[in-house]
Amino acid sequence: MNSQNTLPEQVDVVVVGAGNAAMCAALTARESGASVAILECAPIDEAGGNSRFTAGAMRCVYAGVDDLRELMPDLSDQEIANTDFGTYTEEQFFDDMGRVTQYRCNPDLVETMIRNSRETMLWMNQQGVRFQPIWGRQAFKVDGKFKFWGGLTVEAWGGGPGLVDSLGSACAQAGISIHYQARALELLTEHDRVCGVRVKQVSKISEVRAEAVVLASGGFEANHEWRARYLGPGWDLARVRGSRFNSGDGIRMALDIGATPYGHWSGCHAVGWERNAPEFGDLAVGDGFQKHSYPFSIMLNANGQRFLDEGADFRNYTYAKYGAVILNQPSQFAWQIFDQKVTHLLRDEYRIRQVTRVSADSIEELVTKLEGVDAQAALATIHEYNQSVRRDVAFNPNIKDGRCTEGLAMPKSNWANTLDQGPFEAYAVTCGITFTFGGLRIDTDARVLDGDLQPIPGLFAAGELVGGIFYHNYPGGSGLMAGAVFGRVAGSSAGRSVVDAVS
Numbered sequence: 001m002n003s004q005n006t007l008p009e010q011v012d013v014v015v016v017g018a019g020n021a022a023m024c025a026a027l028t029a030r031e032s033g034a035s036v037a038i039l040e041c042a043p044i045d046e047a048g049g050n051s052r053f054t055a056g057a058m059r060c061v062y063a064g065v066d067d068l069r070e071l072m073p074d075l076s077d078q079e080i081a082n083t084d085f086g087t088y089t090e091e092q093f094f095d096d097m098g099r100v101t102q103y104r105c106n107p108d109l110v111e112t113m114i115r116n117s118r119e120t121m122l123w124m125n126q127q128g129v130r131f132q133p134i135w136g137r138q139a140f141k142v143d144g145k146f147k148f149w150g151g152l153t154v155e156a157w158g159g160g161p162g163l164v165d166s167l168g169s170a171c172a173q174a175g176i177s178i179h180y181q182a183r184a185l186e187l188l189t190e191h192d193r194v195c196g197v198r199v200k201q202v203s204k205i206s207e208v209r210a211e212a213v214v215l216a217s218g219g220f221e222a223n224h225e226w227r228a229r230y231l232g233p234g235w236d237l238a239r240v241r242g243s244r245f246n247s248g249d250g251i252r253m254a255l256d257i258g259a260t261p262y263g264h265w266s267g268c269h270a271v272g273w274e275r276n277a278p279e280f281g282d283l284a285v286g287d288g289f290q291k292h293s294y295p296f297s298i299m300l301n302a303n304g305q306r307f308l309d310e311g312a313d314f315r316n317y318t319y320a321k322y323g324a325v326i327l328n329q330p331s332q333f334a335w336q337i338f339d340q341k342v343t344h345l346l347r348d349e350y351r352i353r354q355v356t357r358v359s360a361d362s363i364e365e366l367v368t369k370l371e372g373v374d375a376q377a378a379l380a381t382i383h384e385y386n387q388s389v390r391r392d393v394a395f396n397p398n399i400k401d402g403r404c405t406e407g408l409a410m411p412k413s414n415w416a417n418t419l420d421q422g423p424f425e426a427y428a429v430t431c432g433i434t435f436t437f438g439g440l441r442i443d444t445d446a447r448v449l450d451g452d453l454q455p456i457p458g459l460f461a462a463g464e465l466v467g468g469i470f471y472h473n474y475p476g477g478s479g480l481m482a483g484a485v486f487g488r489v490a491g492s493s494a495g496r497s498v499v500d501a502v503s
């Protein structure tokens with residue numbers, strides 16, 4: 001990444017943050033001819049925000065394999081022959097967004113995201129971001145053929161680090177300076193117009209004047225106090241999956257000058273996460289603390305009871321809301337239990353060194369090893385569950401197979417297998433928060449709106465800190481896509497506003 005220590009006194013566009021949304025905004029503003037500086041509060045080796053922690057998976061519309069080939073020219077004929085990529089249409093993406101957000105998402109913002117998703121990926125490709133299919137995590141090999149099942153088919157080469165490094169290189173080539181350890185403190189205003197940012201770089205406070213400011217500094221997931229205040233009791237105890245720097249600064253700075261809050265402020269994306277994971281994400285582990293093969297498990301809480309439908313839907317449509325369910329269990333933990341019939345399907349994150357894992361040859365022995373769990377109750381739950389599994393329906397991980405339980409108060413709707421083939425494995429999880437859903441209100445030009453729903457001149461926003469897109473839940477791979485699309489929109493609007501301001 002291009003880094004500079006001396007802050008400019010004046011620049012056309014200042015972008016706050018150096019994650020995916022910020023760099024897409026910066027590059028687009030630069031394309032319009034504006035001079036651009038990025039302020040990033042993290043030191044260079046921790047920069048890149050949550051975007052760096054991701055797998056780089058991006059949800060985008062495609063009409064078939066030809067669209068994917070345009071995005072991934074390295075796809076071989078053999079790979080194509082061995083894979084059913086299906087399609088992911090605009091209608092499917094709209095359906096997914098509507099369904100998982102309980103039809104609360106802002107239709108205009110969502111339409112902007114979806115209709116620009118494919119074109120944005122092609123633009124990112126032109127900036128040097130390479131893509132590949134998400135074999136393994138999003139498609140299982142059955143009878144020699146992979147089948148993609150969850151609308152999420154493409155990831156950045158090199159995952160989140162690859163994505164951030166490619167965008168960083170593109171910024172360097174475009175002459176955009178990135179200033180590390182430069183924390184934006186407050187927005188400067190003049191005659192109701194945003195005209196720059198007050199910045200603390202290491203210990204020095206200075207001002208950077210600008211015609212336009214783009215806020216792309218993430219949500220408030222790393223802020224213990226705001227989590228308890230807005231998400232509710234117990235959320236201060238959640239582990240943070242990603243950056244320790246996303247503490248809501250951009251949201252606060254905009255609210256301070258009259259921006260209106262918007263979206264699901266008491267909601268967030270949170271997942272089942274290694275029980276003994278550190279307080280914040282660890283870049284050496286990335287997203288490896290997540291444990292997302294739970295649709296093939298049963299999950300037990302401290303009382304030895306199941307508490308959610310592990311097979312309600314594909315992982316992509318349940319994982320982001322199940323962290324909250326785990327947080328609400330006694331002592332905020334659960335164990336995922338697998339038998340040998342499915343352990344070959346476990347994602348790679350189950351094989352990292354830093355897991356809390358126990359195994360045993362019998363279920364009777366396994367339950368005694370589940371730390372913190374009522375073993376007798378757990379045994380009874382497993383026996384009852386085994387009795388309830390429908391064995392007349394074939395198990396198939398690539399489809400919602402309808403192999404369910406019958407007669408349980410808490411059903412398992414798909415992929416229900418009896419637990420009877422040892423050795424058995426169990427993994428302990430707690431809640432890991434990914435990002436918060438509430439934030440600023442923007443229009444489809446990414447202009448930040450005030451309390452009268454009027455644009456605040458000179459102020460734009462993109463990425464996690466935008467409210468109104470995600471409510472209750474989230475379809476996997478949409479965060480990077482929302483950030484990239486609105487990053488581009490914000491960069492383009494900021495560039496336009498510079499031209500307007502000087503003409």
Ligand SMILES: Cc1cc2nc3c(=O)[nH]c(=O)nc-3n(C[C@H](O)[C@H](O)[C@H](O)COP(=O)(O)OP(=O)(O)OC[C@H]3O[C@@H](n4cnc5c(N)ncnc54)[C@H](O)[C@@H]3O)c2cc1C
Nearest residue numbers: 017019021041049050051057184217242463464477479480
């Ligand atoms: C472990 C993990 C895995 C994920 N996997 C995926 C995935 O595969 N696909 C997907 O779509 N989404 C994924 N997500 C969600 C995704 O990371 C976010 O939706 C997306 O990266 C947000 O991008 P952003 O640019 O808005 O914020 P970020 O990438 O978090 O960037 C915000 C930046 O702002 C900086 N900043 C904060 N405050 C200030 C300040 N005052 N001054 C200056 N800089 C500041 C931060 O240091 C940070 O660099 C994952 C998240 C995590 C944590």
